[in-house]
Amino acid sequence: MRLPYIILTIVLLFNIFIDIYVYLALHTYLRRRIWSRIQAWSAVVFQLMFVAVLVMPVRSGGNTMITWTMWMIFIYISIYLSKILFVIFDILSRLPMLFKRSRWKWMTGVGTAIALLAFVNLWWGALVTRLSLDTQRVTVTDTTLPKDLDGFTIAQISDMHLGTYNGDTAFVSRMVDRVNSLHPDIIVFTGDIVNRNSDEADAFVKPLSRLKARYGVYSILGNHDYGDYEDWADDKARDANLEKLCTLERRMGWNLLRDRSQFITVKSDTLVLIGVENISRPPFQTYGSLERAYPTLSDSRYKVLLSHDPTHWNESICNNDTTHVALTLSGHTHAMQARIFGVSPAAWSHERWGGLYDDDKGHKLYVNIGLGTVGYPARIGATPEITLITLRRK
Numbered sequence: 001m002r003l004p005y006i007i008l009t010i011v012l013l014f015n016i017f018i019d020i021y022v023y024l025a026l027h028t029y030l031r032r033r034i035w036s037r038i039q040a041w042s043a044v045v046f047q048l049m050f051v052a053v054l055v056m057p058v059r060s061g062g063n064t065m066i067t068w069t070m071w072m073i074f075i076y077i078s079i080y081l082s083k084i085l086f087v088i089f090d091i092l093s094r095l096p097m098l099f100k101r102s103r104w105k106w107m108t109g110v111g112t113a114i115a116l117l118a119f120v121n122l123w124w125g126a127l128v129t130r131l132s133l134d135t136q137r138v139t140v141t142d143t144t145l146p147k148d149l150d151g152f153t154i155a156q157i158s159d160m161h162l163g164t165y166n167g168d169t170a171f172v173s174r175m176v177d178r179v180n181s182l183h184p185d186i187i188v189f190t191g192d193i194v195n196r197n198s199d200e201a202d203a204f205v206k207p208l209s210r211l212k213a214r215y216g217v218y219s220i221l222g223n224h225d226y227g228d229y230e231d232w233a234d235d236k237a238r239d240a241n242l243e244k245l246c247t248l249e250r251r252m253g254w255n256l257l258r259d260r261s262q263f264i265t266v267k268s269d270t271l272v273l274i275g276v277e278n279i280s281r282p283p284f285q286t287y288g289s290l291e292r293a294y295p296t297l298s299d300s301r302y303k304v305l306l307s308h309d310p311t312h313w314n315e316s317i318c319n320n321d322t323t324h325v326a327l328t329l330s331g332h333t334h335a336m337q338a339r340i341f342g343v344s345p346a347a348w349s350h351e352r353w354g355g356l357y358d359d360d361k362g363h364k365l366y367v368n369i370g371l372g373t374v375g376y377p378a379r380i381g382a383t384p385e386i387t388l389i390t391l392r393r394k
Contacts, residue, residue, distance in 0.1 A: 005054075012050060018083050019043035025090055029108070050076055063163045063200060067377075070164065074376045078122040082115040089114065125337075126378035131171050133178055134383035138356055140364055141394040142326055146269035146302055150393040154304070155184035155213065157386055158331030159192040159222065159370030163200035164377060173207045175371060175386065180212055182388050186264065187213040189254065190331040191222025191278065191308035195374060196230040198245035209252040215264050219254045220275040221245075222308040222332065223284045224374070257306060259293040272303045274325070279316075280309040280332075290316060290323075297323045308332050310352050313365045321361065328365045329389075335369040338380040354382075 019039070026036040053072050056065065089111020093104040157179065165171060179187060194200040211217050225245060232238040249256045257275020264271045277288030290297065290305070290312075297303075303325045307313065310330040317323050333353040336346040346353035350367075357365045371384040 008054060012047065015050070015080050015083075016043075016047065018080065018087055019047070021087050021090075022083050025086075025108075046076060046079055063166060063195075066163060066195065067166050070373075070375070070377045074122075074126060074378055077376065078119055081122070082119040085118055086111045086115040121380060122378060125380040129379045129381065129383055130373060130377060132383050133175060134385050135178065135182070136385055136387045138366060138387060138389045139392055140327055140356070140366070140389055141392045142302075142362070142364075143394045144300075144302060144326060144362075145391055145393040146271075147393060148267040148269035149271055149302060149391055152266060152271065152391045153182070153184045153186075154329070154389040154391070155179050155182050155187045155386065156190060156329050156366070156368050156389060157187070157371060158190040158308075158368040159334060159372055159374075160189075160204075161192060161195050161224065161370075161372030161374045162204050163195035163197075164373050165204075167203040169204055169207050172204055175384070176207050176210050179386055180210070182386075184213050184388060185266075186215045186273070187211050187217040188273075188306055188329060189217070189219040190306050190329050190368060191220050192224045192331065192370070192372075192374075193219075193222070193249070194245065195224055197227055198241050198248060201245065201248050205248055205251055208254075211252070211254075215266075217252075217254045218262065218273055218275065218306065219249055219256050220306045220308060221256075221258065221277055221287075223278050223280055226278070226285065226287065228285060257293070259288050261294045270301060272301045273306065274303055275306040276312070278308050279312040281311050281315075284309065297325065299324065302326055304329065310350060310365060310367045313363075314351060317363050317365075318359045319361050320363070323363075325363060327389075327391075328363070329368070330365065331368050331370050333367060333369060334374070335382040337373055337376070337378060337382050339369070339382040340380065344382065 023036050023039045026039050027033070049072055053069055056069055090108050093107035097103055160172070227238045227241045246256055255262060259277050261272055261274045264273055272294065274294045276290055276293045278284070279286050279288045294303065305325045305328040307328055307330055309332045313328045313330065317325050317328060333346045333350050335344040335354045338345055344353055352365060352367055354367050354369045366387065366389060368387050369382055369385045373379060
């Protein structure tokens with residue numbers, strides 16, 4: 001048996017224990033047996049749903065199956081996280097019984113309130129926050145910025161994951177209107193436009209083609225855009241899928257940068273926009289090359305790099321004396337779609353997961369936490385982000 005199945009079996013058994021505990025607690029604390037019966041029968045339904053998710057052929061299924069699977073996982077998580085919180089506090093309420101004293105009933109009440117609050121917060125993230133928009137205005141100052149680029153604006157969007165909208169263009173259309181209202185000099189998209197295949201983008205060509213900026217719209221590919229998360233008949237089918245996605249982006253009027261650079265001239269000065277194919281650390285694939293995209297990285301031109309995964313900045317640009325890239329724009333992390341009081345679980349896997357960072361050499365990185373969702377259809381405090389970056393000469 002493979003390790004993931006062993007882990008999932010342990011999770012299933014643990015949650016069965018949680019269900020038994022909650023059933024006994026309800027049976028003991030409440031006179032009306034209806035609540036303990038509801039707990040028993042609903043537990044059977046949820047555990048069967050868990051098993052169903054495990055056996056679903058997600059990789060070979062369509063977008064509808066993916067959507068249903070995501071929602072089933074989310075429902076399960078929202079129920080059992082709440083139950084676990086209740087159980088923790090209820091066990092704590094029994095500590096005085098070790099010393100032959102009465103149980104702390106108030107502790108069980110606190111646990112019940114926290115469990116309900118967690119449940120409501122999760123569903124608020126799914127039904128409200130996930131479909132909201134947050135415009136972050138960021139000023140990047142640099143002593144090396146050419147004079148005519150002072151005040152140049154960049155609107156950054158990232159990680160749309162269009163497949164999770166199942167063809168509904170309402171949210172994306174609102175996002176386009178918001179970005180256009182900022183009147184940026186350029187718009188950049190930093191990867192992951194789809195979840196698994198290019199067909200997910202078909203319904204969104206029209207609204208996304210409305211994105212307009214004075215010096216154009218530019219994009220790169222993210223790890224999800226290469227078709228690595230779908231089972232293909234052969235390499236030819238996989239390559240055709242990627243080519244279709246690139247064609248769709250060009251139909252939108254986007255300039256797709258695949259290991260190449262674009263010179264943007266503003267009056268007498270020039271900004272070099274570099275776009276690389278995905279460069280990541282395992283388990284994600286690396287396809288790009290910064291040196292291929294721009295061979296003379298040590299020159300004095302003002303350079304802005306589009307690189308999907310911020311770990312690329314960590315490994316190739318941060319505190320590098322020979323790689324003169326003033327600003328890097330990335331996405332990828334989503335802040336793990338959860339951020340509470342500025343803290344995100346993404347910090348466990350990414351040293352730089354959201355916001356503006358710099359190093360001792362003056363290189364700067366901005367990580368956009370993205371627009372869409374993947375894995376589960378919610379954003380807990382991590383509101384979909386549009387970033388307006390203004391370059392200023394220090």
